Amino acid sequence: MRRSDRLFQIVNYLQGRRIAVTASDIAQEFDVSVRTVYRDIQDLILTGVPISGEAGVGYLMARNHCLPPMTLEVGELETLMLGAAMVNSWTDATMAKSARSLVSKLKSVLSDKDREIFAGTALFAPYSTMQIPWTVDFSAMRAAIRDKRKVKLNYADEKGDLTKRIIRPLSLSFFGPTWLLHGWCELRKDHRNFRLDRIQDAEILEDVFIDTPETSLRHYLQRHGYKDGLHD
Amino acid sequence: MRRSDRLFQIVNYLQGRRIAVTASDIAQEFDVSVRTVYRDIQDLILTGVPISGEAGVGYLMARNHCLPPMTLEVGELETLMLGAAMVNSWTDATMAKSARSLVSKLKSVLSDKDREIFAGTALFAPYSTMQIPWTVDFSAMRAAIRDKRKVKLNYADEKGDLTKRIIRPLSLSFFGPTWLLHGWCELRKDHRNFRLDRIQDAEILEDVFIDTPETSLRHYLQRHGYKDGLHD
DNA sequence: ACACTCCTGACAATAAATGTCAGTAGCAAT
DNA sequence: ATTGCTACTGACATTTATTGTCAGGAGTGT
Numbered sequence: 001m002r003r004s005d006r007l008f009q010i011v012n013y014l015q016g017r018r019i020a021v022t023a024s025d026i027a028q029e030f031d032v033s034v035r036t037v038y039r040d041i042q043d044l045i046l047t048g049v050p051i052s053g054e055a056g057v058g059y060l061m062a063r064n065h066c067l068p069p070m071t072l073e074v075g076e077l078e079t080l081m082l083g084a085a086m087v088n089s090w091t092d093a094t095m096a097k098s099a100r101s102l103v104s105k106l107k108s109v110l111s112d113k114d115r116e117i118f119a120g121t122a123l124f125a126p127y128s129t130m131q132i133p134w135t136v137d138f139s140a141m142r143a144a145i146r147d148k149r150k151v152k153l154n155y156a157d158e159k160g161d162l163t164k165r166i167i168r169p170l171s172l173s174f175f176g177p178t179w180l181l182h183g184w185c186e187l188r189k190d191h192r193n194f195r196l197d198r199i200q201d202a203e204i205l206e207d208v209f210i211d212t213p214e215t216s217l218r219h220y221l222q223r224h225g226y227k228d229g230l231h232d
Numbered sequence: 233m234r235r236s237d238r239l240f241q242i243v244n245y246l247q248g249r250r251i252a253v254t255a256s257d258i259a260q261e262f263d264v265s266v267r268t269v270y271r272d273i274q275d276l277i278l279t280g281v282p283i284s285g286e287a288g289v290g291y292l293m294a295r296n297h298c299l300p301p302m303t304l305e306v307g308e309l310e311t312l313m314l315g316a317a318m319v320n321s322w323t324d325a326t327m328a329k330s331a332r333s334l335v336s337k338l339k340s341v342l343s344d345k346d347r348e349i350f351a352g353t354a355l356f357a358p359y360s361t362m363q364i365p366w367t368v369d370f371s372a373m374r375a376a377i378r379d380k381r382k383v384k385l386n387y388a389d390e391k392g393d394l395t396k397r398i399i400r401p402l403s404l405s406f407f408g409p410t411w412l413l414h415g416w417c418e419l420r421k422d423h424r425n426f427r428l429d430r431i432q433d434a435e436i437l438e439d440v441f442i443d444t445p446e447t448s449l450r451h452y453l454q455r456h457g458y459k460d461g462l463h464d
Numbered sequence: 465a466c467a468c469t470c471c472t473g474a475c476a477a478t479a480a481a482t483g484t485c486a487g488t489a490g491c492a493a494t
Numbered sequence: 495a496t497t498g499c500t501a502c503t504g505a506c507a508t509t510t511a512t513t514g515t516c517a518g519g520a521g522t523g524t
Contacts, residue, residue: 083315
């Protein structure tokens with residue numbers, strides 16, 4: 001095994017671990033000496049990989065994703081940049097921040113010639129006056145989806161009629177100029193979509209839900225033949 | 233210089249060249265022997281870099297972009313995937329294809345654990361019934377922008393009134409649920425934006441334009457304090 | 465045929481990486 | 495304070511990988 005391959009695999013190994021890993025563990029895993037592990041870790045840190053090590057504890061690494069060298073075509077890179085611009089303009093402050101740091105990282109690894117090409121691509125996704133504003137906390141809602149927390153909504157339908165309901169939030173979908181929150185509605189006992197701009201109020205509850213086949217996102221997507229061309 | 237660094241730099245060197253480059257050129261550029269160059273090229277090809285070599289000619293490489301190993305946070309990778317989904321759903325078939333191949337490449341380098349995390353992110357950008365359809369050839373328009381070709385438009389404004397005008401196309405901007413073509417309008421002698429869905433007809437002309445300070449995109453962006461947070 | 469290139473194997477020389485050993489330091493528990 | 499458990503570093507002999515030289519083969523165009 002080439003050293004550069006081993007370095008890459010050490011990073012993946014550390015990321016797959018939730019608790020600290022000692023140099024001795026790594027040495028055994030990769031069949032090298034502890035001294036070599038110390039050298040490898042030092043080189044990884046020098047190239048910017050965020051590994052922290054504590055005497056008596058071991059090594060820890062934040063949950064990042066290391067991508068190996070990749071070759072992208074012009075169109076793919078344009079997709080990446082335009083996509084980031086769209087996320088920056090059409091999601092919330094948290095995701096916008098991620099989009100900006102992603103672009104910043106890309107720019108730092110692209111050559112000057114590559115950067116010139118982008119200046120000439122002329123594809124933008126600016127902040128848009130056509131956006132319909134929403135007051136829901138996007139990140140909090142995402143956390144509720146992830147942690148399977150029920151949410152109490154005050155929702156105004158297209159006629160302006162208000163309803164209160166408890167839902168199991170399952171996903172968020174971009175329907176420019178707005179977003180839809182998809183969930184299982186306990187009031188209607190069925191799947192429903194809610195436009196973020198029509199949610200008057202959303203309270204994340206302590207109640208946690210467990211997916212059943214009927215109430216799950218997977219079930220809904222399969223039943224409706226979900227189509228964005230990217231997900232399986 | 234480490235060998236892995238040199239390999240990466242050889243790729244960048246080849247991409248910066250429009251005509252074939254001999255092993256001898258590369259050897260001089262990097263101060264190594266020709267035999268070493270042959271070995272390096274072979275290793276690059278083995279790892280998937282698309283280099284073609286012809287006896288008597290030299291080496292050629294398609295205009296791709298090689299990214300070195302990168303470390304992305306979860307949010308950045310989510311941005312990337314959601315962005316690709318947005319581009320897939322809200323641009324044209326050409327860019328959608330690039331988006332799909334980008335996602336495919338990413339999936340092929342992500343670990344199984346990483347892929348699980350994405351299954352749980354629950355952020356989508358499906359094909360949307362709210363999209364306002366357009367008949368303009370998006371890719372042809374992008375080519376006109378790139379090649380600085382004037383375009384003859386039949387345009388219907390919001391009242392439905394038709395005008396014919398010749399413009400210098402400068403950029404495309406996403407204003408979900410539609411796109412705007414920005415250009416210098418020769419009829420109005422000023423910058424104008426045109427919704428793609430209101431363009432009845434667009435004919436790319438053979439006439440080529442040269443930017444002047446007044447008519448350029450740069451000028452317009454500076455004058456209007458363009459804001460998307462990603463471009464300088 | 466000649467010129468110009470890519471390509472490969474073999475091997476001595478050079479460079480880089482590795483493992484062993486010794487020593488230093490930090491943190492927590494006893 | 496001592497012990498146990500770890501991270502850390504330098505030195506040096508040994509091992510491994512890489513490099514350059516040399517020789518030979520092949521393809522394309524003039």
